[in-house]
Amino acid sequence: MHTTVEHELEAASLDEDSVSVTSVCPASAADEYAVPGFDAVAHLAAASLDVAMVSLVLDSGGAYWYSRDPDSRRPHALHPLYLEAARRGAGQVLPDIAADARYRDTPPLTGPLPAALRFFACEPVFTLNGRHVGALCVMDHAPRAGLDEAGREALRNAARLAGAGVVLGGYLGRTDPVTQLPHRSAFFEDLRARHKNGAQQARLIAIEVAPVERFNAFVRAMGFPYADELMRAVAARVQTWMPLDTHLYQVGATRFAAVLPEADRPLDDCQLDDLVSRLRAPFDCLDIPLTLQPGVGLLDLDVRRLDGTDPLRQVMSASHAAQRHPRGWALYERSQDERHRQEFFLVTELAAALTERTELYLQYQPRVRLSDGHCVAMEALARWRHPTLGEVAPGQFVPLAERAGLMRALTGWVLDRGVAQLAAWRREGYDIGLSINISNADFDADLVTRLQAVSSRHGVDPRALELEFTESTLLAHNDATSRHLAAVRELGAGIAIDDFGTGYSNLASLRQMPATCLKIDQSFVRAMDASPHDAAIVRSTAALAHDLGFRVVVEGVENRRIYDIVHRMACDEVQGFHVSRPLPAAAVPAWLDRAADGYHGGSGG
Ligand code: C2E
Numbered sequence: 259m260h261t262t263v264e265h266e267l268e269a270a271s272l273d274e275d276s277v278s279v280t281s282v283c284p285a286s287a288a289d290e291y292a293v294p295g296f297d298a299v300a301h302l303a304a305a306s307l308d309v310a311m312v313s314l315v316l317d318s319g320g321a322y323w324y325s326r327d328p329d330s331r332r333p334h335a336l337h338p339l340y341l342e343a344a345r346r347g348a349g350q351v352l353p354d355i356a357a358d359a360r361y362r363d364t365p366p367l368t369g370p371l372p373a374a375l376r377f378f379a380c381e382p383v384f385t386l387n388g389r390h391v392g393a394l395c396v397m398d399h400a401p402r403a404g405l406d407e408a409g410r411e412a413l414r415n416a417a418r419l420a421g422a423g424v425v426l427g428g429y430l431g432r433t434d435p436v437t438q439l440p441h442r443s444a445f446f447e448d449l450r451a452r453h454k455n456g457a458q459q460a461r462l463i464a465i466e467v468a469p470v471e472r473f474n475a476f477v478r479a480m481g482f483p484y485a486d487e488l489m490r491a492v493a494a495r496v497q498t499w500m501p502l503d504t505h506l507y508q509v510g511a512t513r514f515a516a517v518l519p520e521a522d523r524p525l526d527d528c529q530l531d532d533l534v535s536r537l538r539a540p541f542d543c544l545d546i547p548l549t550l551q552p553g554v555g556l557l558d559l560d561v562r563r564l565d566g567t568d569p570l571r572q573v574m575s576a577s578h579a580a581q582r583h584p585r586g587w588a589l590y591e592r593s594q595d596e597r598h599r600q601e602f603f604l605v606t607e608l609a610a611a612l613t614e615r616t617e618l619y620l621q622y623q624p625r626v627r628l629s630d631g632h633c634v635a636m637e638a639l640a641r642w643r644h645p646t647l648g649e650v651a652p653g654q655f656v657p658l659a660e661r662a663g664l665m666r667a668l669t670g671w672v673l674d675r676g677v678a679q680l681a682a683w684r685r686e687g688y689d690i691g692l693s694i695n696i697s698n699a700d701f702d703a704d705l706v707t708r709l710q711a712v713s714s715r716h717g718v719d720p721r722a723l724e725l726e727f728t729e730s731t732l733l734a735h736n737d738a739t740s741r742h743l744a745a746v747r748e749l750g751a752g753i754a755i756d757d758f759g760t761g762y763s764n765l766a767s768l769r770q771m772p773a774t775c776l777k778i779d780q781s782f783v784r785a786m787d788a789s790p791h792d793a794a795i796v797r798s799t800a801a802l803a804h805d806l807g808f809r810v811v812v813e814g815v816e817n818r819r820i821y822d823i824v825h826r827m828a829c830d831e832v833q834g835f836h837v838s839r840p841l842p843a844a845a846v847p848a849w850l851d852r853a854a855d856g857y858h859g860g861s862g863g
């Protein structure tokens with residue numbers, strides 16, 4: 259006769275020096291998500307070592323128990339002994355726990371009766387690829403002299419088998435291989451079990467800790483081990499906060515969910531604030547500190563009406579929205595959800611458009627040098643013509659691509675298509691350059707490699723290219739940014755600061771960046787002819803930027819009057835509807851031919 263029970267341990271007690279007894283919650287629906295084969299492994303270990311109890315304790319918060327004694331129950335509390343074993347990467351034998359100074363006063367018990375355990379031995383458990391996930395422990399009521407080599411070997415083999423079971427549990431899709439938390443399907447089983455047990459209402463909580471593009475950026479920059487470690491640390495923090503009797507589920511790479519206890523113990527606002535502040539506190543992961551942007555969503559659900567709804571999706575839409583709230587948590591709102599769904603629709607459509615590449619195209623807007631009216635470059639502007647929605651504005655799909663982690667793919671496409679087009683024009687004898695907009699997500703060491711690859715693929719000198727970064731992108735970055743930018747400069751490509759004036763930077767701080775060109779944002783320019791105030795801003799910014807050594811471009815020149823005003827300023831180039839609207843590629847040669855002897859502020863193209 260034996261029992262196998264899983265419970266969650268309180269990760270707060272993973273403090274190595276702690277000898278306080280940790281309370282644990284009773285078994286619940288998650289008992290079904292046992293490690294496959296654990297019973298058999300534990301049975302073999304108990305028989306060959308002749309011990310009363312065996313446990314598998316995972317460093318992620320799960321514990322599984324096996325006992326040969328029909329009356330014994332799993333311990334009420336997860337003793338620090340197990341917690342320490344789960345964290346150690348090495349085996350340990352305690353011949354007599356009662357003789358050990360650390361545990362003498364708090365002996366581990368097996369049940370309600372004072373049936374203390376005296377003998378303890380453990381071996382670390384590793385997954386097949388060598389990751390340490392916890393320990394297999396054996397315990398007995400009588401102290402022993404130790405463990406002989408045959409005994410140790412038996413325990414090591416059992417630990418190996420348990421490790422294989424942990425991996426198998428992951429393969430079967432029941433537990434997350436990284437955090438060992440049960441998965442989405444288990445979450446739904448938990449919900450349905452509540453319904454079967456007569457519950458009518460349930461409150462769901464979802465926790466999202468990083469926007470997907472940021473998470474992808476971590477993985478790119480730091481590698482999977484860092485991301486895995488981070489998610490384990492997040493899961494541990496959430497678990498220390500969670501009410502007893504509650505199981506945490508991993509429902510996405512950076513997402514967790516739980517069904518909260520019944521309405522007789524509702525959470526108050528302070529508890530939710532507490533959760534958010536725990537998750538906002540920096541994580542010190544593999545000695546690299548990192549701050550996340552958590553969002554906590556809540557949904558009250560009628561469990562009698564589970565069919566036809568997707569409560570997990572709904573509560574995740576609340577957690578997603580909460581990431582942008584100052585408070586960090588939010589209740590589910592239908593209208594918010596509707597927006598989220600539309601956004602989701604657009605994201606999937608955009609992802610498809612990026613694969614098919616038939617709906618995306620580029621337009622090109624000329625940039626003209628004021629001194630002689632020559633067109634120096636074209637700015638490549640992405641366009642998306644959706645088959646049913648029609649033209650979707652870049653102001654809509656560019657931020658969406660950024661949020662959905664699609665930006666690198668989009669930039670990759672623009673770079674390739676734009677540079678190929680530039681190569682064709684240059685072969686036809688048009689001596690112009692090309693500017694390309696680069697977003698936050700593109701900003702890593704890879705950028706230079708991509709730039710280099712695309713210029714050599716199409717045989718274009720990188721000096722003909724200029725990358726435009728917005729002021730906020732540049733400011734959000736650090737030393738690494740300056741290094742990447744310096745590498746771009748070394749390659750010969752130019753760097754422009756786009757939309758200058760919309761952020762909060764001053765020119766002096768931007769001077770630290772190796773930028774070559776500054777584009778004054780059109781919001782100051784468009785009404786310049788009517789607003790002396792705007793004109794003064796543009797004039798003084800242009801003069802200062804010029805003195806600091808930037809080439810100055812004024813964007814948004816919409817009419818002749820503005821063109822003339824700008825002409826008298828310390829400004830090198832202009833771009834705007836007055837010179838030309840963005841043009842389809844096919845229209846560019848004709849426009850260039852017309853402007854061949856210099857554009858002099860005429861009626862525009
Ligand atoms: P931006 O880089 O500042 O591009 C200039 C925008 O101003 C373009 O809008 C252009 O059509 C518009 N524009 C140019 N002259 C005038 C004018 O005289 N008056 C007015 N009212 N507008 C003018 P568009 O094409 O809608 O693009 C908007 C923004 O979307 C761009 O601003 C850029 O930040 C972003 N974007 C566009 N294509 C890409 C891309 O391929 N990658 C990235 N990362 N961003 C892109």
Ligand code: MG
Binds near residue numbers: 695726756
């Ligand atoms: Mg631009």
Ligand code: MG
Binds near residue numbers: 756777780813
């Ligand atoms: Mg701009």
